Amino acid sequence: MATETSQSPSPIVSSPSSTNTTTSLITINAAAQLPIKLTPLNYPSWWALFNAFLLGYDLMGYVDEIYTPSPPSIASSPSYPHALWTRQDQLLLHAILALVSEQVISLIASAKTSKAAWDKLSQLFANRTRSRVISLKERLTLTRHDSKPATAYLQTVKAISDELALIDAPVTDDDLVIHILNGVSPEFKELAAGARARESSISFEELHEKLVEYEAALQCEDTHTASPVITANINQQPHSSLPHRESSGTTSFNHSPSNTTQFRHSYNTFGTGYRGFCQICDQ
Secondary structure, eight states, X not given: OOOOOOOOOOOSEXXXXXXXXXXXXXXXXXXXXXXXOBOTTOHHHHHHHHHHHHHHTTOTHHHHTSSEEOOOOSXXXXXXXXXXXXXXXXXXXXXXXXXXXXXXXXXXXXXXSHHHHHHHHHHHHOOOOHHHHHHHHHHHHHOOOTTSOHHHHHHHHHHHHHHHHHTTOOOOXXXXXXXXXXXXXXXXXXXXXXXXXXXXXXXXXXXXXXXXHHHHHHHHHHHHHTSOOOOOOGGGSOGGGSOOOGGGTOOBOOSOHHHHHHHHHHHHHHOSSOOOBOTTTOO
C-alpha cells in the first residue's frame, strides 16, 4: 500500500499566480532601500520607486488584493499562514508610513493595512477624475520657458506628463515634443523649427539634450557679445578738427549703429589685434 506523500507548507498568501511560497518574512530597510520620502509634490517619482520595490520582492499583491490571508485558525503558532500574512502586511504598512513626510503621514495614519494606506495615497495624489486630467493638461499647455533654465523648464513639463500617465491619461511622445517646442523662448526658434522639420520623431531625451546644448551655445555667444568694444563718438568733436584717413586706405569708424555692429562682428570673428582707427586720438 502506497504511503501518502507529505504536503509542503502553506504559503503566506493564496494567489494562483503567486510564486511566493516561502514561510519567512521579508524585512524592509526603508531608509536604505527606498531613500525618497513622499511629499505633496513628488508622488509620481515616489510611486515609481515604491512600485518597483513591491514588484521586485513580490509584495504587490498586498496592496492590490491579489494576495489574501488564509482563514484564521485556533492555532496560536506565529508561523501559521494567516499570522505570517498579517505580520508581513504590517511590515509593509510600516514601510509606507516611514517613507512619507510629516505633511502626508497624518492623512494615512488611521490605515490598518498596507492596502488601506496605498489606496488612500492614490486617492490623494493620483485622482483620476476628469477635472484633474483637464487641470494637468491645461498646466502642460500654459507652461512656458520664459527666463528659467532649460533643464528646469523640461523637468516641469516632464513632471506634468508623468502625472497624466499615472492617472491613465498619458501624453504621446509627439504631443509632449509639441508642448515643449510651443513653450520655449523666442531665442530657441531656430532649434524649434529644425525639430519640427524632422521627418522622424524626436524623443524627449534627445530634445532635452539639444535644448540644453543650444542654451549653452547662446550663453557663450552672449558672453562674447558683451565684451568691451572700443568706439569713438565723433559728435563730441568738431568735424573739421578730425583727421581724414579714408584717402590713405585705412578704415575709419563712426558711431552709427551699422558700423558699430560691423566692428563688433570683425572683432569677435578675428579676435586678435585690429580694433579700428580712432578718429579722436589718431591712434
